[in-house]
Amino acid sequence: MGFANGPYAPDGLRAGYMTQVWLSEGRELASRGFGGFFFHREPEVDVHPAVGDSRAQDTLLDAYAQRTEATLR
DSSP: OOTTTGGGOSSOHHHHHHHHHHHHHOOSGGGGOOSOOEETTEEOOOOOGGGGOHHHHHHHHHHHHHHHSOOOO
16 A cells, blocks of 8 residues: 555555455455455465465564563464
């Protein structure tokens, strides 16, 4: 949603949130899945392999907890 590009983001503000609206409405079959990543209402296939690694996720949560003294699980 423009984090890396800031004011030079390639999409307009509306494009940034329309996928979330589409997913939350759940009117189309494609929007009713569970999990995954989407970009402009299409499944995103170019994601880092660690997103499916629960051990990597636990390690990250543990690091956050040590740094902030707040647990997220």
